[in-house]
Structure formats: C-alpha cells, structure tokens
Amino acid sequence: MLTPEEVQKHADKVAERMEETEQKLLVSVASQARMPKDLTEQDIQDWQAEKVTQTAQLEKRNARIVAADLRDAEKELEHMIESVAHEAAERQDRTLRQFKPDADAPAVAASTAMVALVQEKQNEYRRVLQITGQTMFRQSQRVYLDILTAATQRVIEGDISPQEALREVASFWAERGIPALIDRAGRQWSTEAYVNMFVRTAAKSTAVEAQFVRMDDYGIxxxxxxxxxxxxxxxxxxxxxxxxxxxxxxxxxxxxxxxxxxxxxxxxxxxxxxxxxxIEGVSVKRYEPYPMRENDLVYQQSQRQRYFERRIRAAKREVEMMKALGDQEGVRLAQEKLRERQAVMRSFIKETGRTRRYDRERIV
Known part of the structure; x- marks a missing residue:
C-alpha cells in the first residue's frame, strides 16, 4: 500500500493545476477591478456602479479560463488514478506471488477487474473535479463583487483612500483564495484545502481498492x-x-x-x-520495511513544509493581484511579505535538513 507521502506525490500535479486556475481567476478579477489612480472618495460609488456593469465581461473571461484548465486537470487526474492503481496492485502482487506462486491470476494490466476499477474511479472523480471547477467559476464572480462592495464600504465608513481600500480587500482575497466548496454547514473550503483533500482521497481510495481487486484475482x-x-x-x-x-x-x-x-x-x-x-497456516509479513515513527516524522515535516509553501504562494498571488490593480505600493508591500515568508522557509529547511522544493512555491 502507498504511504501518505507517496499518496501526496501522486496528488500534487492535479492539485497544482487547480491552484494555477485559482491564480488566473484572482488576477483576472483584480484586472477587472482596477481603478484610476486619481479616483477620489467622492467618486467611489460611481466607480463601483461602473465596475458592476462589467461583470458579464469578467464572466466570459473567467469561463474560458476554467474550461481550458479543467481539460488539462482532467487528463492529470485520469493519469494519476491509473498510475496509483497499477503501482498499488504491482506492489501487492509481490506479496501475493510469494504465497500463491501457482495462482491463475491475470497480470495487472490484463485484469478486467483492474481496468473496470480505473474507469470507475476516473469517472467518479472527474465529476467531482468538474463540479469543483464550476464552483470556482461562480465564486470568482462573487469575489469580484465582494471586492467592489467591501472597498466602497471601507471608503465610506473609514478614513482611507479608494486605492488603500482596494489594496486591503484584494490582499484579503489573495490570502484567502477562491472557495472551491461550500459545504452543508456553510463552511467555505479554499481551493488549496479542498482540492488537495479530494485528490488525496481519490488516490488513497484507488490504491486501497486496487489491492482488493488483486486479492480477488488471487482468491484471497x-x-x-x-x-x-x-x-x-x-x-x-x-x-x-x-x-x-x-x-x-x-x-x-x-x-x-x-x-x-x-x-x-x-x-x-x-x-x-x-x-x-x-493466508491461514502461512506466515505473512505484516509490515513494509520502513520505520513507522520515522515515516510519521517525515510526513509531519512534509506537511509543515507544505504550509510554508502555501503561504509563499499566497504572497506571490498578492504580488500578481497588486500588479493587475496597477498598485505599485501594494506590489512593494506584497513583495516585502513574500521575502519574510521565504525567510521562514529558509530557517525551516536549515533546521530540518529537508530539501527545498522551489517548484512547489511557484505560481503561474
């Protein structure tokens, strides 16, 4: 069976693809919300009204972004599920062949049950991915309207310029991200949190069921x-x-x-x-040859590193949103935040001896 780290590695490409989509949507929203540098407090409501009329324009652009990226994400997902299923099954076979060398079991690639499992899982999680993309599209529109409303409200209620208000609200959404799921309790799941969870679930579920399929093939x-x-x-x-x-x-x-x-x-x-x-009457090796406690420590450290990576990506998103807004001061502040978070990562890497994964800190 796959370890938690192996499951995560398989899930990475799909999760990263959807996070790229989120980044594109946030930049698209910021670009649409851009305001003139000389906009005054007296003009803020007129600015809001004008920007609301541009919602349809943003909707068309974001729909194209999601449609194109979903096609690529679906291919990544299908490849991940097939790879996980075959890897888990091949690993299982090494044990099964030891105890049933004469079993009339088909090869993994020739197992009709395995083919059916892969297709079933691909169809199941493709639907989830499509729903996720649709949710991100709808929520990107709401983020846009929220930015307009919140920025306007901040100017009306407080001693703050329109540019500062827009920067503040955009910074909030860069950090929070676009919701990819609104659950039954009304809780909003960020794209990073939800996509990572559901893709890891897909990988884990596929790996377990692939093991069961091979056990069935061997009659165990x-x-x-x-x-x-x-x-x-x-x-x-x-x-x-x-x-x-x-x-x-x-x-x-x-x-x-x-x-x-x-x-x-x-x-x-x-x-x-x-x-x-x-197998009754036969001694079966119970544990894979890796130390559980050491593996747990490595996994915990990997999750901590991913947390720091997420914070770095969020700061980079903020830099890009500020650029799209045309806010040079916002860019400077976001870059300062980015440098601080990168310093935290360097300290963590030095302390743990882990390898820094610059590829996981990248955004589009």
Missing amino acids: DLIEVSSHMGARPRCAPYQGKIYSRSGRHPRFPPFSSTSYGEAAGLLGINCGHQIYPY
Whole structure:
C-alpha cells in the first residue's frame, strides 16, 4: 500500500493545476477591478456602479479560463488514478506471488477487474473535479463583487483612500483564495484545502481498492491491518487484527464491521495504517520495511513544509493581484511579505535538513 507521502506525490500535479486556475481567476478579477489612480472618495460609488456593469465581461473571461484548465486537470487526474492503481496492485502482487506462486491470476494490466476499477474511479472523480471547477467559476464572480462592495464600504465608513481600500480587500482575497466548496454547514473550503483533500482521497481510495481487486484475482479473502502507536480514535480499535472482506469467514469478523469507509476511519484520508493479505497456516509479513515513527516524522515535516509553501504562494498571488490593480505600493508591500515568508522557509529547511522544493512555491 502507498504511504501518505507517496499518496501526496501522486496528488500534487492535479492539485497544482487547480491552484494555477485559482491564480488566473484572482488576477483576472483584480484586472477587472482596477481603478484610476486619481479616483477620489467622492467618486467611489460611481466607480463601483461602473465596475458592476462589467461583470458579464469578467464572466466570459473567467469561463474560458476554467474550461481550458479543467481539460488539462482532467487528463492529470485520469493519469494519476491509473498510475496509483497499477503501482498499488504491482506492489501487492509481490506479496501475493510469494504465497500463491501457482495462482491463475491475470497480470495487472490484463485484469478486467483492474481496468473496470480505473474507469470507475476516473469517472467518479472527474465529476467531482468538474463540479469543483464550476464552483470556482461562480465564486470568482462573487469575489469580484465582494471586492467592489467591501472597498466602497471601507471608503465610506473609514478614513482611507479608494486605492488603500482596494489594496486591503484584494490582499484579503489573495490570502484567502477562491472557495472551491461550500459545504452543508456553510463552511467555505479554499481551493488549496479542498482540492488537495479530494485528490488525496481519490488516490488513497484507488490504491486501497486496487489491492482488493488483486486479492480477488488471487482468491484471497482475509486481510490483516497493521498496528502503530498514536492511532486515531476511529482506527485504534481495529488495528492489528484480521478481517474477512466477504464477511463469511467463521472465525474472523467482517471488514465491514470496522470504520473503513468513514473519512476519519480506517484507511481514511489521513490514516497511516496498511493492509496485507492473510493466508491461514502461512506466515505473512505484516509490515513494509520502513520505520513507522520515522515515516510519521517525515510526513509531519512534509506537511509543515507544505504550509510554508502555501503561504509563499499566497504572497506571490498578492504580488500578481497588486500588479493587475496597477498598485505599485501594494506590489512593494506584497513583495516585502513574500521575502519574510521565504525567510521562514529558509530557517525551516536549515533546521530540518529537508530539501527545498522551489517548484512547489511557484505560481503561474
């Protein structure tokens, strides 16, 4: 099974593609919201009214951005799912062949069940990606209107110039990003947070089900769940035990009795457990040869590094938005913020000895 870091690596390209789309939309919004340098407080409401009439123009441009980028993102997603499925299955095969060398199982590439799984997952998550793109498009329009309204309100209510107000509101949205999901509770998920979560979910789910497909190809029903310290509450009761996937074994409980399938459950998005085929009467190696505690530390550090990378990208987004607004002072302040965040990253890299990934700090 794939480790959390491996899952993340597979998910990166799709997530980065959608973050590029977000960047383009924010710059497009800023370009449309640009105001004259000599705009006065007395003219702010006229500026707002004029900009509102330009919403349709922005809508057409942003629709083209999303449509073009979605096509590329869908290709990346389809490739990711196929790669994850085959990698997880091939890794599983190395164990299965040891204990069932004479099994009449098709090669991974020739398995009809594997082909069906890949197609099913590609269709499922392609739909999610399309909905995400549509949400980003709609929300980009709302961000634009919010910038107009909030900037105007700040000028009317406070001792602030129109240019300063627009800079302040644009800076807020550069940091926050365009929402990619509004959940049932009304919570807004940023593009970075939601896309990263759903793509990692796609990769993890595909990897697990690819393992199950290969076990079916080899006629194996029983699985063993690994065990490690610090397991999450919804995982801990089920670790280190053997389960029947079919639920028909007389001695072992059904796998459906565990928390598998829950977001915070066994083999969920942030779960570090592994599963292995279990053959009665045969000694099966339980753990992959990597130290769990060391892996956990590496994973935690990688997530911390990604947090700093996100902050650097947000500062770069702000620089680009300020350029699109024609705000030279805003550009200077955003560049200062960027340098501060890059200094934090340098300190982190020096402290941990990790490799700095400049490619993950880039924006369009």
